[in-house]
Every structure is written in structure tokens, then in C-alpha cells.
Amino acid sequence: MTTIIQAKQLSFSYGKHQVLDKLDLTIKTGEIIGLIGENGAGKTTLLNLLLGVRTADSGELTVFDQTPGSALAKQKIGSMLQGDMAIRGVTVTELLTMAATNYPAPLSAATLITTLDLTAFAQQQLTALSGGQLRRVTFALALISNPDLLFLDEPTVGMDTNAQQAFWQRIQVLKAQGKAVIITSHYLPEIEQVADRILLLQDGRFAFQGTFATLQQRYQQVVITFQTALPGSTFDHLAGVTAVTGRHQTIKISSEDRDATLQALVPYLAQLQQVTINRESLSEIFVQLTKGAKA
Numbered sequence: 364m365t366t367i368i369q370a371k372q373l374s375f376s377y378g379k380h381q382v383l384d385k386l387d388l389t390i391k392t393g394e395i396i397g398l399i400g401e402n403g404a405g406k407t408t409l410l411n412l413l414l415g416v417r418t419a420d421s422g423e424l425t426v427f428d429q430t431p432g433s434a435l436a437k438q439k440i441g442s443m444l445q446g447d448m449a450i451r452g453v454t455v456t457e458l459l460t461m462a463a464t465n466y467p468a469p470l471s472a473a474t475l476i477t478t479l480d481l482t483a484f485a486q487q488q489l490t491a492l493s494g495g496q497l498r499r500v501t502f503a504l505a506l507i508s509n510p511d512l513l514f515l516d517e518p519t520v521g522m523d524t525n526a527q528q529a530f531w532q533r534i535q536v537l538k539a540q541g542k543a544v545i546i547t548s549h550y551l552p553e554i555e556q557v558a559d560r561i562l563l564l565q566d567g568r569f570a571f572q573g574t575f576a577t578l579q580q581r582y583q584q585v586v587i588t589f590q591t592a593l594p595g596s597t598f599d600h601l602a603g604v605t606a607v608t609g610r611h612q613t614i615k616i617s618s619e620d621r622d623a624t625l626q627a628l629v630p631y632l633a634q635l636q637q638v639t640i641n642r643e644s645l646s647e648i649f650v651q652l653t654k655g656a657k658a
């Protein structure tokens with residue numbers, strides 16, 4: 364795998380507000396990176412530095428061994444950022460055909476329209492598209508240059524379930540072709556599913572960089588769920604328990620010591636049904652990590 368992005372000690376501030384603080388980052392071909400963090404954590408700012416839209420205050424950053432924003436780097440990057448498509452008064456086909464002329468080895472508009480299932484609205488004006496359709500066209504636009512690196516900022520917002528599934532399948536195809544993809548999303552179940560590596564941005568730093576499996580191992584919490592007629596308060600003080608939530612007789616216990624909590628539940632076993640034990644999801648870990656930082 365070849366290194367595509369290399370950042371060392373990268374810092375950036377808007378005036379006195381420091382957003383990124385000495386970040387180190389390496390991204391290689393074929394990697395799908397999930398970039399996560401709370402609102403305002405600096406995800407879009409980092410993408411803007413990688414695109415060369417903004418310049419770091421200090422540190423080193425290369426993208427395809429180039430300064431970000433160089434002509435070569437631009438050719439090799441496709442991006443799908445947030446915000447409205449600025450171009451009006453053209454159809455989907457016209458837009459993609461025009462965009463293709465900007466690049467030396469683009470994909471054809473017709474191929475993308477077929478592959479991404481845009482045929483039904485390919486002859487419509489952009490202004491006549493729904494939000495989800497427009498998002499799918501934006502994805503096609505990100506791919507038209509046949510880029511080696513993709514930045515996708517909240518890509519699936521507004522897409523229906525079928526479009527989302529097709530989108531993630533396409534991402535796997537791109538990965539298999541050796542492309543690298545950086546995705547930001549607040550919908551963490553999809554990041555958990557697709558990302559080879561997760562970067563959690565918090566207070567200007569990466570609070571975590573690694574696989575979801577590593578994050579789960581490091582974060583030893585488990586969730587024990589069961590049905591019972593007993594009140595939730597019965598379980599508040601059991602060994603290892605960090606949180607008890609429950610509704611309609613379904614109780615959910617978070618535990619930082621699975622064995623101790625299971626042992627403590629033994630006296631109640633006859634009154635518990637449908638017991639399941641799971642490691643925490645990325646969403647649950649995210650909430651605890653970000654809450655912990657503020658405590």
C-alpha cells in the first residue's frame with residue numbers, strides 16, 4: 364500500500380480559536396477512513412486543509428507527495444462536501460458531461476449514470492431534483508475524474524435506504540480498486556460497518572485512531588439486555604455496572620466488568636428473560652468518550 368496522505372504536527376486556528384492541534388496522520392491506498400467527532404470538532408476544517416482550500420498554521424502536509432491544492436492533487440481527489448450544488452439550469456447529464464472535460468482521464472458521464480442508477484432523472488434539471496437525488500448526483504460528480512482519493516462529508520444524508528445500500532456497495536468497489544476514502548458521518552452504525560480505520564477528532568487531537576475492533580477492546584464496556592418485571596433500580600449498584608436504562612420491562616445494563624456483573628445477576632436469573640450480551644456499538648462508545656471528555 365502506498366502512502367497518499369502524510370500529516371505531521373498539523374495545527375490550524377480560526378483567529379484565536381485553535382481547531383486542530385498537532386495532528387499526525389497517514390493514509391494509504393485502499394483504506395476507508397471514518398472521520399468522526401462532535402459538531403464543531405474540526406472534521407470539515409481538516410478536509411479543507413487536505414483539499415488545499417485552507418492552509419495549516421504549522422506542521423507538514425503532503426497529499427500524493429504534493430502540496431495540498433496542487434493541480435496534480437486536485438486531479439486525483441474527488442470530493443462530496445456539504446452544501447448546495449452551485450450550478451443551476453443544466454440537466455444531470457449535461458453537468459456530468461461538462462465536468463468530465465476538466466480532467467485528463469475522466470469516467471464517461473453515461474457510464475456513471477448507468478452504474479450509479481441515475482438514468483430515471485438523468486435528463487432532469489438539477490433544480491427539479493429531490494434532496495436525495497441531488498446527493499447521488501453529487502457523488503457522481505465526485506467520481507467523474509476517476510479519482511484515487513475521495514472525501515465524502517456526510518454522504519448519505521437524504522438518501523433512501525436503497526440508495527444508501529447501493530452507495531456503500533459502490534464504496535466497496537472503489538476500495539477494491541485501491542482508492543482511499545475518507546468519510547465523515549454522524550450516523551455511526553454505517554461508519555462502524557465500513558471503516559477500516561476510525562479517527563475520532565476531539566479537542567483538536569485524535570482521541571482515537573485505529574480499527575473499531577481495537578476501540579471495542581480498549582473500551583471494555585459490554586451491554587447486557589434482558590426482559591424483567593423487576594424495577595431498573597434493582598441493578599443500579601451491581602458490581603461493574605456503569606449505567607442502567609430501561610423501558611417497558613426491557614432493561615439495558617452497561618458494564619465495565621462483564622464477569623463481575625454476570626456473577627451479580629445470578630440471584631435474579633429466574634426473573635430475567637431473553638438475556639443478550641453485546642459489546643458496545645460505536646454510537647454508545649462515542650457518547651461515553653465524548654461525555655467523559657466534558658466531565
Ligand SMILES: Nc1ncnc2c1ncn2[C@@H]1O[C@H](COP(=O)(O)OP(=O)(O)OP(=O)(O)O)[C@@H](O)[C@H]1O
Nearest residue numbers: 377378380382400401402403404405406407408409
Ligand atoms: N470560517 C470559519 N471562521 C471561524 N470559525 C470557523 C469557521 N469555520 C468553522 N469554524 C469553527 O471551527 C470549528 C470546527 O468547525 P468544522 O466545520 O471543521 O467542524 P465539524 O467537525 O466539521 O462540524 P460538523 O460535524 O458540525 O460538520 C467550529 O467551532 C466552528 O465554529
